[in-house]
Amino acid sequence: MRKINLLVYSLALFLCFCSKPQRQLDEVRVRLTKEPETLNPVSYSDAEGLQVINLLFQSLLVVDLASDELKPALVVDLPVVERVDSFTYFNYEIREEATWANGSPVTAADVAFTLKVLKAPLVNNEKLKPQVEFISDIVVDQNNNRKFKLKCEGFMPEMELLTGDFFILPAYLFDQERLLEPITxxxxxxxxxxxxxxxxIKAFAEHFNSSDFSRNKELLQGSGGYILDSWVSGQYLTLTKKQDWWGNKTNTDYLSANPQRISFQIIPDNTTALMALRNRQLDVLENIPAAEFQQLKQDETFLQDYALYTPSSYEFVYVGLNSRLPKLADKHTRQAIAHLLDVDNMIKVSQQSYATPTVGPVPPTIKEFYNTSIQPYSYNVQQAKELLQTAGWENRTDGWYKKINGQQEKLTLTVSYKAGNTVFENAALIFQQSAAEAGIPVILQAQEGSLFTLKSKSHNFEMFFRSLSGNPFVFNFKPLFHTSFASQGGFNYTGFGNAESDAILDEVITTQDQAQKAQLLRRLQEILLDEATFLSLYYQQERLAISKRFGNIKTSGINPNYDVSAFTLKE
Structure with a gap:
């Protein structure tokens, strides 16, 4: 039955492609795993929507995927920072060339309007509202409507990123009745x-929350280089390049809109997406499963038409140990468990070696902050046994025992992970086998996603496998490791932390001295490794294929791992 269903699905895909408009020469076809829920630049909720919105709208700042550096987009330069008493002011100036789809200039009034939309009650802005809570006001230059400063409470280094990392909305189009204009x-x-x-506010929210701002191409027009041309539910959506787009006049190679047409094909099934790629029906495919990626590397015919890329990502896999539990309270016990994690084998089995071991949550690619003086735990069963003895465990014929709170307790572990995640499942199985060699029984517990999250937040776990995504700009690990976040509901699930690590975490988010920040982060990695409650295993490498029809390919570890707007058609 499965083969029949797959055949029917593949046939449906073939018919779907045949029903699309004839492919243009300068058209890039990209796969989306699912249809975006909305293209509203404030209330979007998925990566697929964000990928499309990034081509329609712009923020003040942008990441250049060629270098993973933060650079000015709608503005002339990175902000000038002023600190006055308990406030911080970020001074910006919008580029003179920047215009909306109707040709009118982007001004500070549009930034003010955007902040109102992000902060107003009743508006569907729950995801982005917390991001701008620290911005208390905007001050527009009376002599230049392109200049403004954002008034912020306190100071943290990541404020520079956050003040420039939200899409600017066209007030003329999104608030045609000027409902928010008199509101500051x-x-x-x-x-x-x-x-x-x-x-x-009530009238504006009712209008803004309507379906018109989800997929209406007449309204979803920003300052980006593309406009929404068509959207056929469940099949595809297509963007076309604006004529005479303002970004092409700036002589900045990271502001680009090169392909005349970008078509996003909605293909949920990985097997079907790979079939479309092999049939040359897709130009770009990311998140290729490791085993299939290896097969593509050996396919000489395929490699004549496609190039394969493996940029290092900012997503890492880690193990959490609940140090609040009496049997895991001694760090030597946790260190013993760390020595039973065969990371090299996990990488080989689940990632086909497309991953890099790490000593902590700082990516090894960020050489300035990564601690090269320490090494990850090696897989060593004998050393694990010695550490268990140091922790007071007695090795008997049927396992390890220790007297805890007056009772003899046997060392067993329940390992949980999200059901359906083969990466975590394989890692857990490998650990189960390694632990068995050391005499520790391990029970594997696959949990539905919401239950897994609930149990993590309520500290109802012993050991788990999870992954986290970061970026190369912000190293605020306070929510993950500070003891103030260790109560139920906080993100410090493992109970890690002491006075020294708390002080480091507080100082990292306030210091502007890069050398001092590097020293603090290296010390944090040492403490994390020694305490062995939060065990960072490896950073993943992305796997994508891009048609050789195109040049000017910029790949990155930052999603979506490539800049499709920069693609140029080869002669």
């Missing part, structure tokens, strides 16, 4: 109940 950004800090009863 500062006033949105007032009593929520009062604001919710404001008739202007």
């Amino acid at each position: 950004v500062a006033s949105l800090e007032e009593n929520t109940t009062t604001l919710e009863n404001n008739q202007r």
Whole structure:
């Protein structure tokens, strides 16, 4: 039955492709794993929507995927920072060339409008609202409507990124009745109940939350180089390049809109997506499973038309040990468990060696902050046994025992992970076999996603496998490791932390001295490795294929791992 279903699905895909408009020469076809829920630049909720929105709208700052550096997009330069008493001001100036789809200039008033939308009650802005909470006001230059400063409470280094990392909205298009115009950004800090009863806010929210701002191509027009041309549910959506786009006048290679047409094909099934790639129906495919990627590397015919890329990602896999449990309270016990994690084998089995071991949550590619003076735990069963003895465990014929709170307790471990994740499942199986060699029984527990998260937050676990995504700009690990986040509901699931690590975490987010930050982060990695509650295993490498029809390929560890707007058609 499975083969029949696959055949039917593949046939449906073939018919779907045949029903699309004839492919243009300068068209890039990209796979989406699912249809975006919305293209609203404020209320989007998935990576697929964000990938498309990035081509329609722009933020003040942008990441250049050629170098993974933060650079100015809608603005002339990175912000000038002023610190006055307890406030920090970020000074920006919008590029003179920047225009909206109707040709009108982007101004500071559009930035102010955007902040109002992000802060206003009743608006579907729950995801982005926390990101701009620290921005208390905007001050527009009276002599230049492109200059402004953002007034912020306190200071943290990541504020520079956050003040420039939200899509700027066209006030002329999104608020045609000028409902929010008389409302100030500062006033949105007032009593929520009062604001919710404001008739202007209520009217705007009702309009903005409507389906019109989810997929209406007449409204979803930003300052980016593309406009939404068509969207056929369940099949594809297509963007076309703006004529005479302002970004092409800036002489900056990271602001680009080169392909005339970008077509996103909605293909949920990996097997079907790979079939479409092999049939030359796709130009770009990312997140290729490791085993299939290896097969593509051996396919000489395929390699004549496609190039394969493996940029190092900012997503890492780690093990969490619940140090609150009496049997895991001694760090020597946790270190013993660390020596039973055969990381090299896990990488080989689940990643086909497309991963890099790490000593901590800082990516090895960030050489300035990565601690090269320490090494990850080696797989060593004998050393694990010695550490268990040091922790007070007695090795008997049927396992390890220790007297805890007056009771003899046998060392067993329940390892949990999200059901359906083969990477975690394989890692857990490998650990189970290694632990058995050391005489530790391990029970594997695959859990549905929401249950897994709930149990992690409530500290109802012994050991788990998880993954986390980061970026090369922000190293605020306080929510993960500070003891103030270790209570139920906090993100410090493992209970890690002491006075020294808390002080380091507090200082990392306030210091502006890069050398000092590097020293602090290296010391944090040492403490994490020694305490062995949060065991970082490896950083993954992305796997993608891109048609050789195109040049100017920029790949990155930052999603979506390539800049499709930069592609140029080869002669």
